Amino acid sequence: MPSFEALMKAKTLLGIHDKASLSEIKIRYKNLMQQWHPDRHLEDVQLATKMSAQINEAYESIQNYCSNFEYPFDEDTIKKATQTPHEWWNDRFGNTNSH
Numbered sequence: 001m002p003s004f005e006a007l008m009k010a011k012t013l014l015g016i017h018d019k020a021s022l023s024e025i026k027i028r029y030k031n032l033m034q035q036w037h038p039d040r041h042l043e044d045v046q047l048a049t050k051m052s053a054q055i056n057e058a059y060e061s062i063q064n065y066c067s068n069f070e071y072p073f074d075e076d077t078i079k080k081a082t083q084t085p086h087e088w089w090n091d092r093f094g095n096t097n098s099h
Contacts, residue, residue: 007065007093010058018093019086022066029059065092 014028032055034040041048
């Protein structure tokens with residue numbers, strides 16, 4: 001199970017907001033993987049490879065963490081949940097908007 005710090009780092013790296021659904025996270029992950037694909041960065045393949053690995057690790061951390069709870073987080077699960085998606089996110093990843 002990833003630590004809280006690892007999940008916050010993953011959230012920051014992927015650039016996802018507090019109310020992001022798992023499908024939004026997956027789309028963001030795919031877009032970042034395309035953006036940082038080494039074939040698109042021939043001038044610095046090492047950096048692109050490193051970023052791709054970090055993005056993949058971040059996505060896997062969030063996916064593994066969520067699989068221990070309501071994953072898959074589909075529409076039926078959301079409807080049955082007693083929490084709003086925003087509350088669900090804050091319970092698992094912390095409320096980063098309250099400073």
